[in-house]
Structure formats: C-alpha cells, structure tokens
Amino acid sequence: MRAVAVIAATLAAPATRAEVPAFETLFRQLVEIDTSWPGGDCTSAAAAIAGSMRQGGFPPDAIHHYADPARPREGGLVAVLKGRDTQASALLLVAHIDVVTPDPGEWTYPPFRLTVADGYYHGRGTSDNKAVAAALIEALVRLNAGGFRPRRDVKVALTCGEEEPAAFNGAAHLATVRRDLADAGMVFVPTAGGALDDAGRPVTMTLQAGEKAQQNFRIAATGTPGHASRPTDDNAIDKLAAALLAVARLRFPVEVQPVPRAYLAEIMDRQAPRDATAIRALLADPTNEVAAATFSANPHWNALIRTTCTTTVIDTGRQRNTVAARAEANVNCRLLPGTSVAAVESALVAAIGNPAVTVSPIAPMADAAPSPPLAPAITAPIAAIGRDIWPEARLAAAMLTGATDARHFNAAGMPAYGLTVMFNDPDGNGVHGPNERIRVRSVDEGRRFLLRLIPAFAD
DSSP states (O other): OHHHHHHHHHHTSOSSSTTHHHHHHHHHHHHTSOOBTTTOOHHHHHHHHHHHHHHTTOOGGGEEEEEETTEEEEEEEEEEEOOSOTTSOOEEEEEEOOBOOOOGGGOSSOTTSOEEETTEEESTTIIIIIHHHHHHHHHHHHHHHTTOOOSSOEEEEEEOOSSOTTSOOHHHHHHTTTHHHHOOSEEEESOSOEEEOTTSOEEEEEEEEEEOEEEEEEEEEEOOOEETTSOOSOOHHHHHHHHHHHHHHOOOOOOOOHHHHHHHHHHHHHHOGGGHHHHHHHHHOTTOHHHHHHHHTSHHHHHHHSOEEEEEEEEOOOOTTEEOSEEEEEEEEEEOTTOOHHHHHHHHHHHHOOTTEEEEEOSSOOOOOOOOOOOHHHHHHHHHHHHHHOTTOEEEEEEESSOOTHHHHHHTTOOEEEOOOOEEOTTGGGTTSSSOEEEHHHHHHHHHHHHHHHHHHHO
16 A cells, blocks of 8 residues: 555655755756767766765665676666565666757857757757656656655666767666666557647657667678779679668568558558558558558558668779779668578568679677567557546557667567657657757656556556
8 A cells, every 4th residue: 555655655746846855966067078989988977977866865776877897887787676575676767868969169059068049958868768768767766755665666877878889788788688687577668759830739659569670781892903094894883882782772571570561551641641541551451562662662661561781881992993802882771670691681682683792780789679578568558548638649569760779678578668748849850960958848748657557568
C-alpha cells in the first residue's frame, strides 16, 4: 500500500513547472559541460550529475561510474533505484550525453550555455539528448525522495559515444563488458520521438521497436598501372566504376516486417495522404510490383521495406596523368532486422558479377538483430499515459532506419525500445546543426510522462 500511495502522490504533483529549479540544475550541468568528441568530457558531466544526485538524497552506493582506462574522458554512470523483488529483471533507461561538435560562430546563443528564451531551451544537446537525460535522473531522485520502492530495480544509464563511431561507446560497453551494471529485462533508449505539427500541436508519439543495422563494405579493384598516354583495358577505376553502377542498380527484395506494417497502417492517412493508395496496396500484397515501385520512389518509405546499399566514399589515383594500380570505395548498407552481413555480401558479389572486384565487410561487423517483441503489455501503458497528457496524439510503433544505441542491447538479448517523450518541431529543432533548441513545454510534459512511465513498468 505504501508504494501505491507514493505513486499517487507523485502523479498528483503539479503537471509541468514543479521541481523546475532542481531539474534545470541537472539540465544546465549537462548542457554547459562540453561532451563533444574528441575534445569534450563525458566523465566530468557524469560526475557532476552524480554530485547533484547525492545532494538530492540519492544513496551514493547506488551510483556506479564506469570508463575505459584508455578513454578516461568518455565514461558515464549507472544509477540504481533498488527494487523489492531481487528475482525480478530490471528496467533500464539509457540516455547518451555526448553531442555533436558545434561551430559557435553559427549560433545565436552560445552552444555550451543553457539559455531560456522565446519559450525554448537553447544549447547544444538540449534536444539531442540532454533534456531526456536530465529528466530521467530527476525522475529517479524524486521517486527515491518520495519513498517509492519498485518491484524491480530501475536503472538509469548515462552513456557517451552515441554520436561518433570512433568514440568509446558506453552503451555497447554496458551491454557486453559491464553487463553486471546494465543487465535488464527491458530497455528504453530515447531515440524515436514525438512529432509536432506546424501549429505546435502533438501529432504522433513514436515507439521504436527494432532498427536497421549499419554495415560498411570495401569494394576494391586492381589493374595495370602506367602512363595515361598508353591506356589499357585493365583499368582499376573502370572496373570499380562498373561495380558501383551495379550496386546503384541493386534492389533488395521487398520485406514488409510487422513493425513497419503497423506503423504505415497507423500513419498513412494522417501523415502521408499522397502515398496512402500505394501504401495500402503494398500492405495488401507485398508482391505488387506497381505499388512497390511507387512506394519505393520515396526514399523514406523505401528504407522501411528493403535492405539498402549506397556508395559513400571513393579512394583512388592521385596523379592526373597516371593510371592507378588500385581503386576502392566504401559502400554503406543498412540491413533490415534479422538480416545477416553474409547475405548482403553475397548479394553485392552477385550484383557486381566480376571476380576481379573484391567485396569485403569492414569491422565492426554485426548482423541486424531481430526486432524486439511488440505486445499490448508494452504499448498499452505507453498509449494510456500518452492519451492523458497529449489527447490529440496517437502512438505509432516504428522501425528506425538509422542506427541507435538500442542495437547493442537487442543484440545482447535485452529487448530495447526507443521512446523519447520530448516532442520536436517539424524543422528538427537544429539537432546536429546550429541553434539547437527544444520547447520548454515539450520538456515539462516529457518530465511528467517519465514520472508516470517508470512506475508503470517498474511496479
């Protein structure tokens, strides 16, 4: 009964601006510490947050720091609100605190200062992803202060390395090396977002269930080098060019998986009325070539139903009057969930059809993990809480076509879902670009959502 009373008291708190000073302290600490790669310091940001948690009454022995000794500034933390049932699997909520390096000259407000103006929080990382990180920590501190003891452990992990492939990836580290800290039966990663329309009204809450995996391949050809005045038929660049044209023409089979199917059925009439006829025909019959062709003309829709590959880098000769001995390119492929690297490699080899051109996957290599299960036990609580806060918004499950930290947990057997409750403007809020910002109202409502989401799944 004590747990029920605490939850009720927490949810009865003022809906938006309650606890703003405490939240903004956390938020300001995160935004105003540079956590970009390679010059920033995620470890210092995590330490500052840990200090604020201790001041807020969170047990010091429930805050765990981690870092790779070779990358001491790319560490993070895991904070644990202990549960009553030691046999119950934990709930893990992950938020990355690293950011893309800004060019201060392009910004209206200083990127590493939290500025509140015109109804927005301004600063690098405000939208991606420090508002969510601060809100998760705030929720954990408030629930602990209120005496809430969940049935299962609730863990919040702040990680680094999500934005830069060359950085130390904290999520991958926790999912594998430090599984003792992060082990959980369910994971939420703040990736898929909420969408506002042009008038600022919430339209769609997106729940990510699965994502495509990224795999790079090296396509290479060799030939006879020499003076350009005496060309031969054995030209490495010519061979590579023909191979890349074959890759450009390659179309992987249409595969409408359950999550994209549900997503398209949910949003087609409201968000894609021009494509609704083609979408409806394809959902009825995935072998309908006319519908598939029409559907695939939209790059976003095409990415939902196929594995895709495209050339991103070409590296070859350096002299204008010399025939190069070698030419190579990077081809970036995005694999549908459940697709193996070997299958894509075989498709590339077959499409190129030239044994003189080599196809080699580039490390790291990882098959695309299957999508996590999407059952009413997952969607119903999220939809119910969302309806209370945003009555006009609809919940839509989606497969992400990009890569997120959720992939590391899914690959490790921990079902991971993408859910961020901070609604974004149609223009993208300056994420990864200048003048990044997020609406104050979006943050307030997201904080309220998290204070209800965590008990719903933890107790």
